[in-house]
Amino acid sequence: MLFDLDGTLWDPESHIFATYAEVFREHGHKLTRRHWESIIGTVGFDLWSELEERVGRSLDRAGLEDRVAVDVEKRTSLLQARPGVRNLLEQVDSAGLARSIVSNSPARWITRCVRQCGIDTGWHGIHSPDTAGIRAKPAPDLYSKALRRLGVSPEEAIAFEDSPTGIRAARAAGVHCVTVPNEMTAGLDLSHADLRVESFRHVDLAQIIDSLLAPGNNRAPLVPATGR
Numbered sequence: 001m002l003f004d005l006d007g008t009l010w011d012p013e014s015h016i017f018a019t020y021a022e023v024f025r026e027h028g029h030k031l032t033r034r035h036w037e038s039i040i041g042t043v044g045f046d047l048w049s050e051l052e053e054r055v056g057r058s059l060d061r062a063g064l065e066d067r068v069a070v071d072v073e074k075r076t077s078l079l080q081a082r083p084g085v086r087n088l089l090e091q092v093d094s095a096g097l098a099r100s101i102v103s104n105s106p107a108r109w110i111t112r113c114v115r116q117c118g119i120d121t122g123w124h125g126i127h128s129p130d131t132a133g134i135r136a137k138p139a140p141d142l143y144s145k146a147l148r149r150l151g152v153s154p155e156e157a158i159a160f161e162d163s164p165t166g167i168r169a170a171r172a173a174g175v176h177c178v179t180v181p182n183e184m185t186a187g188l189d190l191s192h193a194d195l196r197v198e199s200f201r202h203v204d205l206a207q208i209i210d211s212l213l214a215p216g217n218n219r220a221p222l223v224p225a226t227g228r
Contacts (some may be wrong), residue, residue, distance in 0.1 A: 103128050171193075
């Protein structure tokens with residue numbers, strides 16, 4: 001079982017958007033939700049160039065980045081795992097299946113977030129683009145690395161994602177994908193996922209496995225983590 005972090009296991013997306021939007025407002029411009037939706041799940045986006053173009057001058061980018069980092073940490077300091085996540089992780093563990101985090105976020109952010117959410121134990125691996133030569137999603141590299149680490153084939157894995165970027169990465173790696181959208185991604189095109197579930201509260205692991213491995217799906221059975 002392979003889990004995205006931001007927007008999936010926990011949901012800081014609206015808080016991060018609000019932080020950037022506030023900086024834009026302070027400079028007399030608006031950062032629209034539609035624009036933000038176009039970069040959800042990606043890395044390397046450059047909002048400061050756009051803001052500089054709008055205001056017609058250079059900005060203290062390092063200062064803005066520091067300001068955003070501090071404000072995001074404050075806004076998200078009390079966030080917990082999305083409702084139903086703990087129950088699903090318990091189902092995964094009870095079934096004897098391995099679980100890993102596959103995220104575009106830096107490893108230090110992942111470590112902080114899972115600890116804050118109280119879900120920092122039981123992971124067989126944490127995979128982020130910090131490793132040299134590993135491309136971020138939507139490239140399949142992170143998922144491929146997670147599969148190699150677990151010693152399983154793509155057909156033996158299920159990914160949980162919230163965004164089009166993450167879904168494309170999972171599917172490009174040949175992995176089953178369940179999308180559990182959040183407030184910011186619910187209106188995006190998530191149709192490339194194998195299944196869509198509106199909340200982790202509604203996720204039953206056995207039913208998801210049965211649905212993805214139904215006759216005609218030509219998918220191999222999931223392999224338990226025991227002995228991996």
